[in-house]
Amino acid sequence: MNTNLQDYSHKRFNILTGEWVLVSPHRSKRPWQGQNEAIYNEQRPSHDPSCFLCAGNTRINGELNPEYKDVFVFTNDFAALQTTSPTFSLNEGLFKAESEQGICKVICFSPDHSKSLADMAIEAIDKVVKTWQKEYTTLGSNHMINYVQIFENKGAVMGCSNPHPHGQIWSQSTLPNEVEKKDQHQLEYYTNNKSSLLGDYLKQELEANERIIYQNDDFVVLTPFWAVWPFETMILPKMQKKNIAELTNKESASFADAISKITKAYDKLFECSFPYSSGIHQSPTNGQPNEYWHWHMSFYPPLLRSATVKKFMVGYEMFGSPQRDITAEQAVVRLKEII
Numbered sequence: 001m002n003t004n005l006q007d008y009s010h011k012r013f014n015i016l017t018g019e020w021v022l023v024s025p026h027r028s029k030r031p032w033q034g035q036n037e038a039i040y041n042e043q044r045p046s047h048d049p050s051c052f053l054c055a056g057n058t059r060i061n062g063e064l065n066p067e068y069k070d071v072f073v074f075t076n077d078f079a080a081l082q083t084t085s086p087t088f089s090l091n092e093g094l095f096k097a098e099s100e101q102g103i104c105k106v107i108c109f110s111p112d113h114s115k116s117l118a119d120m121a122i123e124a125i126d127k128v129v130k131t132w133q134k135e136y137t138t139l140g141s142n143h144m145i146n147y148v149q150i151f152e153n154k155g156a157v158m159g160c161s162n163p164h165p166h167g168q169i170w171s172q173s174t175l176p177n178e179v180e181k182k183d184q185h186q187l188e189y190y191t192n193n194k195s196s197l198l199g200d201y202l203k204q205e206l207e208a209n210e211r212i213i214y215q216n217d218d219f220v221v222l223t224p225f226w227a228v229w230p231f232e233t234m235i236l237p238k239m240q241k242k243n244i245a246e247l248t249n250k251e252s253a254s255f256a257d258a259i260s261k262i263t264k265a266y267d268k269l270f271e272c273s274f275p276y277s278s279g280i281h282q283s284p285t286n287g288q289p290n291e292y293w294h295w296h297m298s299f300y301p302p303l304l305r306s307a308t309v310k311k312f313m314v315g316y317e318m319f320g321s322p323q324r325d326i327t328a329e330q331a332v333v334r335l336k337e338i339i
């Protein structure tokens with residue numbers, strides 16, 4: 001490890017997006033400045049009669065949830081994208097717009113209102129993974145859908161409006177910005193090197209062994225070299241696969257194990273139900289071979305020093321580029337200790 005990276009300001013390059021992050025390790029050389037305040041972890045009931053996602057309850061639109069036993073998926077009652085909106089475009093001088101269509105779904109991970117992925121058994125998480133696979137395949141086979149975005153917002157701090165364990169799947173006809181950037185950079189690398197960008201990156205990470213948090217037979221959990229969020233992590237399949245639909249049963253169980261390990265470690269880090277946004281980036285469903293894609297799951301948690309101190313993306317981050325104080329390597333030491 002180049003010790004300059006732990007001592008002095010520098011920029012790190014994100015190979016997937018082509019963007020830079022400013023790292024300022026000298027700002028955090030002092031031991032933890034923030035207090036680790038104990039936070040009251042609200043105990044939730046297993047079933048909340050007023051929750052729109054609990055089994056057997058009525059949703060806002062009047063529909064009744066079934067008495068589901070594990071995973072339950074339904075089309076979002078307040079979908080951001082719809083299949084019925086008209087197709088149009090606007091090209092008036094410098095004003096440009098395109099219509100966008102899609103299907104948005106909600107996926108309840110468990111009927112138990114009190115749980116999160118971190119509290120669920122690996123077998124139960126595997127059922128969530130299998131549902132993601134099925135939804136990716138089904139939505140992706142719709143001619144109108146060229147990309148399927150699976151994600152979860154966990155915790156009120158991430159704007160999650162309901163504590164019931166759930167995620168979302170937004171599928172649409174075009175590639176969103178982040179996916180477009182990753183698509184381009186992976187394609188460019190594959191064209192020039194005839195190998196997967198993230199596959200080669202993973203080889204280098206395994207050799208360096210400085211940012212690896214956990215690994216099993218099929219997956220590695222690491223903090224990317226270019227991580228922006230203080231405790232950001234990525235779950236990366238060891239074998240290059242374009243999307244989650246290509247996972248075997250053994251691999252989906254390994255993926256569930258990796259999710260379980262990192263979410264449990266997050267909860268222990270600041271002794272709270274750890275908030276984050278997580279998402280899976282994978283190959284578009286546009287009918288192309290997309291052989292350069294290497295799917296992965298990312299966790300972007302906002303907490304910095306304790307359950308009550310979060311990182312703000314303001315000022316320089318809004319006007320310049322993302323910035324972090326603790327280095328990726330320092331964050332890895334803490335997460336690795338817990339796992």
Ligand SMILES: [Zn+2]
Pocket residue numbers: 047048051052053054055112113164
């Ligand atoms: Zn609920």
